[in-house]
Amino acid sequence: MDSVVCLDNGACSIKIGYITDEKPKVIPNCIMKAKSEKRRPFIGNQIEECRDISGIFYILSFTKGYITNWEVQKNVYDYIFSTEFPVNFSDTKLIITEPLFNFPIIQEAMVEIFFEEYDCCAMAKTTAPDLCYYQYTNTQDLDEPPLCCVVIDVGYSFSHIVPFVKGKKVLSAIRRIDVGGKLLTNHLKEIISYRYLNVMDESYVINQMKEDGCFISQDFNSDMANAKLKYPENKIAREYVLPDCTTIRRGYLQPPGTAKKTDDYQMLRLNNERFAVPELLFHPLDIGIDQMGLAEATIHAINACPEETRPHLFANIIVVGGSAKFSGMQTRLYKDIRSMAPEFFTVNVTVPEEPQTYSWYGGQYLANDPNFEQSLITRQDYEENGARGVLFDE
């Protein structure tokens, strides 16, 4: 069998690897510029070589979850395929993901780039939730794989709730919430800049702070009440030590009052920010986005599916995507969905250990699918019909 490369093309990071690999490489999908380093931009994970991580300027190829800046995207691809993950596409098949409801012209551009620039011999387009479905249904320890499942993809640009019935997406039941990792980081940045210290330029640092310091509250009101108390009754408040670009490369969290007087590092006190920010996933209306939260939208999506499939859907809910990494995601989502779901249905919510790369693992099952060869867009096909022809039979 030919080798197959799976590329999960996320707005924030690209997950790439041969389907036989143990785990994918995760590479930031952006070009970054640093204030101190005027000589070169940093592409992908070159940022690790950058010593001064303050005021990192991001150039992203995605706008609201869709690739609009092909120049940037191509530069990132060039870097990955030449240095970080050298691969010869002329004898390697490619599985690549695209966003749900991808616009036709973007699909066209993607096909054109891979056939014209990277000598691709054959490629298959899919979506990250589809790969999750493959991964989920093939890894359950059951006598029979589940027939239906709901994939909740909490990504960087937005979150999607995608019900699957017998391997097919129920397109009319897909729900999108315009809250994702980027919005959460920006919101955290905004409130910290207003309350304590101006960090509006520090997306990179604040993103790490969000990853390290934020969690999903299990009982929002009681956590709010607790956050009002003074330390040590207050179990929420923490100090976040900011990176100083010399000894501390990445900030970290510590209980309040543990700093010695001799330590001269910069700290930020985090209190209700720690859980009020991820709470937006469950209540977007808190900052004025009039949309349903994750749990409510999941119920809404399942109710849009045929009635006989609903018990199966409720029993197989899986949460993936980078923002699913917040601690407390599984218990909170289970609690909320359980309270809204009909009581005679079983509810199961799974958050895999590695939500960010979970969909990538589905690539191996897709490649072994008997229909895989048919779904491939081959070089011959492309040369005969062009990008538009292979995508949309006109």
Added chain:
Amino acid sequence: MSMRESGRIKDAEKKRVLDDVTRKRRARKALEALEQDNFQQDPHADLVMSKKIPKFNNSLDNNPRRKGRKTRGADYYRIKYRKTFQQLLEEDRQANPNGPNYITAQSPPTSYPQRHFCAVCGFPSSYTCTSCGTRFCCLKCQGTHQDTRCLKFVS
């Protein structure tokens, strides 16, 4: 003999109150800001390329395998596929008006009531600023709000 009058009413008349349209515009702008990639200027924007500084090739193409083949470079794709998100969305709406598409997939409004939080400290709030409609939770936060944000950036 002068009329008796209330100082509070007199003050209230002088006070500027933002109308609904302005408040909504402010809220929309705040949400749009949350979608931004960066808030600062490009740190390399004012960089003047001199002969001494090595110039960077936009394409990182140093793959010997592809030598001799005409490659199109990043510029080609930028020019060919330069539609902005808004244009793509509009096209998609016209080509496929009944969905399911990007617009129909959007989650409907929530059925839960809005919760209010103090704009200053983030705790639940019970008061509203009479001028701009921002929420605050106590006198201290009200003071901070009026000193910093209230009508400072009215547009």
